[in-house]
Amino acid sequence: MRFILNTINKLKSKRLEINRASLSYTKANHFGILYTYIDENKQKAINEFVQSLKKDGKRVDLLPAIEKQNADNRYFKTFKIDEVNSFGKWSNNNVNLFIYQQYDFVIYPDLKLNPEMENILINSYSKCRIGFINNKMNLFELILKSDLEFDISNRLNRLLRYLKKLK
Numbered sequence: 001m002r003f004i005l006n007t008i009n010k011l012k013s014k015r016l017e018i019n020r021a022s023l024s025y026t027k028a029n030h031f032g033i034l035y036t037y038i039d040e041n042k043q044k045a046i047n048e049f050v051q052s053l054k055k056d057g058k059r060v061d062l063l064p065a066i067e068k069q070n071a072d073n074r075y076f077k078t079f080k081i082d083e084v085n086s087f088g089k090w091s092n093n094n095v096n097l098f099i100y101q102q103y104d105f106v107i108y109p110d111l112k113l114n115p116e117m118e119n120i121l122i123n124s125y126s127k128c129r130i131g132f133i134n135n136k137m138n139l140f141e142l143i144l145k146s147d148l149e150f151d152i153s154n155r156l157n158r159l160l161r162y163l164k165k166l167k
Contacts, residue, residue, distance in 0.1 A: 004086040005115045013122050013137045020141055022128045025163045028104035030059045035109050037064035042152055049156040063098045081116045088119050099123045105130055
């Protein structure tokens with residue numbers, strides 16, 4: 001299934017034409033954050049980042065991919081990686097709503113990109129996609145590298161400082 005999804009992703013990334021353009025931080029109103037839920041430490045770092053955005057009057061939607069059953073009921077909008085078919089169609093409405101929402105920025109804070117997450121980012125109607133890793137399809141309009149690469153709090157703090165400098 002992953003081979004077919006990889007091929008579908010490559011085809012869609014070439015054919016799909018969505019107008020993408022970066023806005024200034026002051027004009028941006030709506031952020032989406034797509035990530036894999038791993039543990040409470042990572043979630044705490046993301047929640048602190050979300051609070052910083054909300055203090056500036058931004059609206060933020062989270063879409064965590066979960067693997068364990070016990071994480072499912074903690075957050076309202078979640079999905080599981082296996083809820084996509086081999087042609088890239090999602091059975092989870094949370095994912096479909098996230099894809100079609102026209103975010104000013106979609107942030108992908110993870111350092112690993114699997115075909116399912118790639119599919120969401122390719123199909124996303126967001127204006128600007130931000131990530132921390134390079135990939136073959138150049139999915140991100142903005143890529144930030146960090147000295148402390150594996151510290152998610154540091155990555156998100158650097159991203160926030162950089163976004164606030166965008167005029």
